[in-house]
Amino acid sequence: MSVDPAAAQTLGTVRIVGTGLLGASIGLGLRGLGVRVLLHDPSPTALALARDMGAGELDPGDEPVSLVVVGAPPDVTASVVRAELAAHPNATVTDVASVKGGIAAELAGAGGIERYAGGHPMAGRERSGPTAARADLFLGRPWVVCPSSTGQAHERTEAVRMLAVALGATPVFMPAAEHDEAVALISHVPQLAASLVASRLVKASDPAVGLAGQGLRDVTRIADSDPMLWAQILSANAPQVAGVLKELRTDLDTVIAALDALGAGEAVGARAAVAQIVHHGREGRGRIPGKHGQPQTRYAVVTALLPDQPGQLARLFEDIGEAGINVEEFSLEHSPGARVGLGSVSVLPAAREELERALTERGWHVVA
Ligand SMILES: NC(=O)C1=CN([C@@H]2O[C@H](COP(=O)(O)OP(=O)(O)OC[C@H]3O[C@@H](n4cnc5c(N)ncnc54)[C@H](O)[C@@H]3O)[C@@H](O)[C@H]2O)C=CC1
Numbered sequence: 354m355s356v357d358p359a360a361a362q363t364l365g366t367v368r369i370v371g372t373g374l375l376g377a378s379i380g381l382g383l384r385g386l387g388v389r390v391l392l393h394d395p396s397p398t399a400l401a402l403a404r405d406m407g408a409g410e411l412d413p414g415d416e417p418v419s420l421v422v423v424g425a426p427p428d429v430t431a432s433v434v435r436a437e438l439a440a441h442p443n444a445t446v447t448d449v450a451s452v453k454g455g456i457a458a459e460l461a462g463a464g465g466i467e468r469y470a471g472g473h474p475m476a477g478r479e480r481s482g483p484t485a486a487r488a489d490l491f492l493g494r495p496w497v498v499c500p501s502s503t504g505q506a507h508e509r510t511e512a513v514r515m516l517a518v519a520l521g522a523t524p525v526f527m528p529a530a531e532h533d534e535a536v537a538l539i540s541h542v543p544q545l546a547a548s549l550v551a552s553r554l555v556k557a558s559d560p561a562v563g564l565a566g567q568g569l570r571d572v573t574r575i576a577d578s579d580p581m582l583w584a585q586i587l588s589a590n591a592p593q594v595a596g597v598l599k600e601l602r603t604d605l606d607t608v609i610a611a612l613d614a615l616g617a618g619e620a621v622g623a624r625a626a627v628a629q630i631v632h633h634g635r636e637g638r639g640r641i642p643g644k645h646g647q648p649q650t651r652y653a654v655v656t657a658l659l660p661d662q663p664g665q666l667a668r669l670f671e672d673i674g675e676a677g678i679n680v681e682e683f684s685l686e687h688s689p690g691a692r693v694g695l696g697s698v699s700v701l702p703a704a705r706e707e708l709e710r711a712l713t714e715r716g717w718h719v720v721a
């Protein structure tokens with residue numbers, strides 16, 4: 354999946370209201386395709402940062418726009434959409450809020466509602482604000498489009514579909530209620546599960562936490578998310594999320610009962626119950642689209658062992674630079690007290706072999 358300059362050309366001038374992670378990422382992606390992007394945010398800092406990052410220009414306020422994208426927090430999205438519909442009487446207005454049903458209900462009967470089609474790119478990060486924005490955030494990701502009525506004019510939903518296609522996403526048309534049920538299961542409960550598991554660590558002993566490996570990091574990655582944003586998302590989708598959690602509670606009760614039985618020595622059937630949960634988990638994970646349930650790989654990752662000594666990171670980057678390879682992303686995994694860290698260098702897939710060879714030649718231990 355790649356960006357689509359032809360789709361971008363159909364968009365006309367795009368106004369982005371709310372220039373945080375999502376708004377600035379959309380701006381960056383569209384600017385890269387030559388679209389005129391006008392930015393607005395009540396926070397002067399968020400606005401200036403998005404402009405400085407190249408997400409668009411400050412909206413002078415007197416230019417006609419074809420499409421307005423609202424990237425504001427969920428709890429103000431409906432009122433911002435309403436104001437944008439009124440201020441831009443010919444524009445299509447869309448938003449990117451994570452929950453759609455409440456916004457659709459709040460907007461029922463609003464002036465110009467026939468020009469609004471909600472959206473939700475299924476792409477994000479655990480960081481917020483324009484400095485976390487990236488033009489390639491939406492590549493290969495679903496982008497849900499929720500028409501505001503069954504008979505909505507094609508040109509309105511088409512404008513939102515083209516926005517998604519331009520940014521390399523896959524548009525998926527879905528009614529708001531169906532969307533909200535789905536995201537409770539695939540996004541909101543996983544967020545809570547990550548937060549609940551990570552919360553168990555707060556009072557854990559240092560030696561226990563020191564044993565942490567990649568499994569714990571994988572399971573808790575999104576526990577780093579913004580509490581304010583998630584309080585809004587979870588409250589906007591409360592009944593749907595609670596429904597999934599109740600099913601989860603039934604499963605939890607089954608595992609707890611089995612483990613209690615094992616602990617008490619009355620173990621007939623208990624091992625089977627535990628194995629069944631793990632088996633079902635494998636079955637469920639197998640249903641996640643993408644290779645082995647992983648998100649589509651944009652970059653190849655080469656991991657090198659880094660001795661825990663001053664200057665090693667600088668030496669690694671110098672060696673990569675000398676090899677003429679561009680680093681797209683970098684992460685360092687290092688457990689306190691460990692004598693080595695793992696430096697993961699993300700590069701374009703075509704550069705992977707060359708990087709492995711260059712690092713090995715320069716004495717680095719590249720981890721398979
Ligand atoms: N963070 C994520 O991973 C994802 C978030 N979303 C949705 O995208 C929307 C934006 O989220 P983020 O970009 O992560 O948040 P963010 O916190 O990075 O950005 C939100 C921006 O909206 C601005 N804002 C606040 N009140 C406003 C108002 N009344 N009018 C206009 N702008 C206002 C803020 O100043 C800030 O710059 C939310 O509705 C969220 O549900 C959707 C997909 C993924």
Ligand SMILES: O=C(O)C(=O)Cc1ccc(O)cc1
Pocket residue numbers: 450451474475476477478479540575
């Ligand atoms: O980081 C991830 O994997 C996410 O799933 C991020 C995310 C957060 C909120 C959304 O509404 C959509 C996507």
